[in-house]
Amino acid sequence: MGAAKSNDRKQGTLMVRLDESSKAALKQAAELRRLTVSDYVRQVTVAQAEREVSAASDRVIRMTPSEQLEFWTALANPKPLTRRQKKLGKIMRGEA
Secondary structure, X not given: OHHHHHHXXXXXXXXXXXXXXXXXXXXXXXXXXXXXXXXHHHHHHHHHHHHHHHHHHHOOOOOOHHHHHHHHHHHHOOOOOOHHHHHHHHHHOOOO
16 A cells, blocks of 8 residues: 555656765755655755745745845845847837
8 A cells, every 4th residue: 555655646757967076065054864865855845846836925025134134235236237238218208
């Protein structure tokens, strides 16, 4: 019966190419949770994907603290507009 459950759960295959460092990190994280790498990737990536889909359907942007800081920094220190961006702005405002 346990084998049937295992086969029911595995509906398809997803192959991912990783560098050695990423693969080692996944292996270490899986070992910390006492899971296989496949089970770890399945648990973590599916949960993250579900959160992102939920956030998108709620039209809410959710960011980690480091993403928030990066976003705020970009807003606080904008790069100068290029000549083409300025031209586009004039067109959009009906000034060109």
